[in-house]
Amino acid sequence: MILVTGGAGFIGANFVLDWLATRDEPVLNLDALTYAGNRENLASLEGDARHVFVHGDIGDRALIDRLLAEHQPRAIVHFAAESHVDRSIHGPGAFIRTNVEGTFTLLEAARAHWQGLDEAGKAAFRFHHVSTDEVYGSLGPNDPAFTETKTYEPNSPYSASKAASDHLVRAWHHTYGLPVTTSNCSNNYGPYHFPEKLIPLIIANALAGKPLPVYGDGQQIRDWLYVTDHCSAIRAILDAGTPGEVYNVGGWNEKPNIDIVKTLCALLDELKPDPAGSYSRLITYVADRPGHDRRYAIDARKIERELGWRPAETFETGIRKTVAWYLAHQDWVAHVQSGAYREWVEQNYTAR
Numbered sequence: 001m002i003l004v005t006g007g008a009g010f011i012g013a014n015f016v017l018d019w020l021a022t023r024d025e026p027v028l029n030l031d032a033l034t035y036a037g038n039r040e041n042l043a044s045l046e047g048d049a050r051h052v053f054v055h056g057d058i059g060d061r062a063l064i065d066r067l068l069a070e071h072q073p074r075a076i077v078h079f080a081a082e083s084h085v086d087r088s089i090h091g092p093g094a095f096i097r098t099n100v101e102g103t104f105t106l107l108e109a110a111r112a113h114w115q116g117l118d119e120a121g122k123a124a125f126r127f128h129h130v131s132t133d134e135v136y137g138s139l140g141p142n143d144p145a146f147t148e149t150k151t152y153e154p155n156s157p158y159s160a161s162k163a164a165s166d167h168l169v170r171a172w173h174h175t176y177g178l179p180v181t182t183s184n185c186s187n188n189y190g191p192y193h194f195p196e197k198l199i200p201l202i203i204a205n206a207l208a209g210k211p212l213p214v215y216g217d218g219q220q221i222r223d224w225l226y227v228t229d230h231c232s233a234i235r236a237i238l239d240a241g242t243p244g245e246v247y248n249v250g251g252w253n254e255k256p257n258i259d260i261v262k263t264l265c266a267l268l269d270e271l272k273p274d275p276a277g278s279y280s281r282l283i284t285y286v287a288d289r290p291g292h293d294r295r296y297a298i299d300a301r302k303i304e305r306e307l308g309w310r311p312a313e314t315f316e317t318g319i320r321k322t323v324a325w326y327l328a329h330q331d332w333v334a335h336v337q338s339g340a341y342r343e344w345v346e347q348n349y350t351a352r
Contacts, residue, residue: 006080013041092157190227216288218258226318250298
């Protein structure tokens, strides 16, 4: 069994679904069900004995200790995090509590559990920490892509909190010997992405006839990674990654934000045309956000060289799959945006 934290969120849920579609090893799924965590993401696993869901917080040490003692997972895959830059600017406290203090609590519980294992169990155990390319800061237009040895230069409360968690994970390996690995990924996209991030927001707004907001001049460049490719990279790291190592995971798809928006408009024009005209008419430039990094780019050659991983999707194939998924799941978007889901969680899932 493996323990996945944040397994009802965007990347975490995709990982759990992908894991159980490719392997029979059970998953213990711990999620606090904050606004971006959604049990509906895991609806296809209802009744599947391989999936054990627990509503709880990574900051609850007693709960973590109990779960580790009861289920004896051979690995922890740590997705749970506050991840939206805009929210971190307006309310950084939650990011420090979850990303820094929560990771610390999880590391301490994992260390205590690991130290109690026999030698074979210790050798087999892994703690995998999922992080972001944003910890590396911003690149100039001609700068080389981020490698694993790039200096950390976080520029937002979100990226600073993730940088802090990365450093904690590294320290717990070097100080205590905890067998950890870390992956720093580029921008993910795909199914079940909460519609506050660029791609799902643009799709949802376009279908609702709302403005499509583009920060500044729209020339901020990101490397885009289809979420199931990210999942396969994490599986490769769990299978063969070296303890103490960091692996950058990217899609080899650098695109300016405005190009992403125009691509989405063109796909929607093709797949669900609007009688009022092209969705591109809704593009609206808005004031840039504070400290907006100009460019991210991942050099993913290390994970290819050492573990044989490369993304399976191009941006063109992945973005078409993504738009098709959102068109087929408009009820999911409406539900998570309505507030009804939050009321349902409060009525049906109290923390335990």
